[in-house]
Amino acid sequence: MQQWNKLSKDTIRTIVFNALAENVNFYDENILGIPGSHLDNKVFYQDAPFLKDAPFLTALIHNPNHIGCHTLGASESFFRGTHQIERELIALCAEQILKAEPDSCDGYVAAGGTEANLQAIWIYRNYFRNHYGVSSDNICILCSRDSHYSMSKAANVFDLDIAMVQVDEATRALDEEHLQETIAAQKAKGKSHFIVVANMMTTMFGSVDNAEVYAAALEANDCRFMIHVDAAFGGFIYPFTNPGNMLNFQNKHITSVTLDAHKMVQAPYGTGIFLIRKGFMQHANTKEASYVEGEDFTLIGSRSGANAIAVWMILMTYGRYGWEEKITTLLNRATWLAGELDKMGISYYRDTYSNIVTIRSEFLSKEIAGRYGLVPDNHQSPRWYKIVVMDHVTIDRLIPLLEDLKVYQQEACLAE
Ligand SMILES: *Cc1c(COP(=O)(O)O)cnc(C)c1O
Helix, strand or coil: CCCCCCCCHHHHHHHHHHHHHHCCCCCCCCCCCCCCCCCCCCCCCCCCHHHHHCHHHHHHHHCCECCCCCCCCCCCHHHHHHHHHHHHHHHHHHHHHCCCCCCCEEEEEECCHHHHHHHHHHHHHHHHHHHHCCCHHHEEEEEECCCCCHHHHHHHHCCCEEEEECECCCCCCECHHHHHHHHHHHHHCCCCEEEEEEEECCCCCCCECCHHHHHHHHHHCCCEEEEEEEECCCCCCHHHHCCCCCCCCCCCCEEEEEEECCCCCCCCCCCEEEEEECCCHHHHCECCCCCCCCCECCCCCCCEHHHHHHHHHHHHHHHHHHHHHHHHHHHHHHHHHHHHHHHHCCCEECCCCCCEEEEEHHHCCHHHHHHCCCEECCCCCCCEEEEECCCCCCHHHHHHHHHHHHHHHHHHHHHC
């Protein structure tokens, strides 16, 4: 079982430098066959004194390539030191956050949530084809209309049909009647195999899907299905705020999960995390990647090992309990904000366990939204604006917004 105890800065530095030392060294060794190396030494510091205290920057400069998937089979031996850190990160996310059994998952650090969602859909399309001999015409992506646009992107890239289920306007819960109708309509079009994407916090609302609703409806209709969880937004929040939730590897219906460390974890961009139960990653193998040691099971190809190191460093700096404390603070602020909106009679959506508060557009002007950088559901005719309570979104910063909302409300009353 991968441990998640807080480590000191010194320990983290030592582990990262030791890992880099196990990688190939382009400075001293005679490495003649790799089309990449450390960063250009005319442009980037190679031996500035501060680098000895800066493991992430040093990793950027060493520039290890994490091409391929390091949790199964062989990997490029040139970068074995830092591949091990990525392996630990994958195990930590799967086991400590998403309740997987030890060593039961494969995964990798993807470009982002988009790539991780595409990777899942790619794998299930190929799995259905390889295992059941069906064609793309028999396969359908199924998700709610609050899902991220990467599902539509995946449908386009992999040439699959996609069906979106309505949600309740107020609760954002799946409309079960519409789900039944959707499944019936897709069956009539010859669809028998479904790739379901369930949300653990949608981008706009922070709403969370009940995966059992999908499973029950598809089972009742004799359809085959695989369920992927899109936790790009919620994966580092919701499992801590609602530990009893069922969107994890304890749930037999769930096979894979997307996380995104460049959102709530504040890691550098390029840190999506893809996790999947063992036995499925193989369906995305590109055997033609013969020059890569261990071949390539990912969409992306070459990628920076510094990204995995950054996420690992952040999670190990906090440890489980430190992370829970950080998330508790965000949740408390979101709860406070929701309470203030209630007092003012402003209507909004918020899941009790989420740090997103989405206000109906009639309660504010475009001007107020612009002043506070609130994000609309669409830029043409917004119906909702969201506030994401992050580290920098303190109560002191929320108060001026609430005051402006109050003035807007009073002016609206006077105008009537
Ligand atoms: C942000 C987000 C994504 C896409 O993530 P990128 O990192 O921008 O590719 C996917 N799903 C959800 C729910 C998201 O919030």
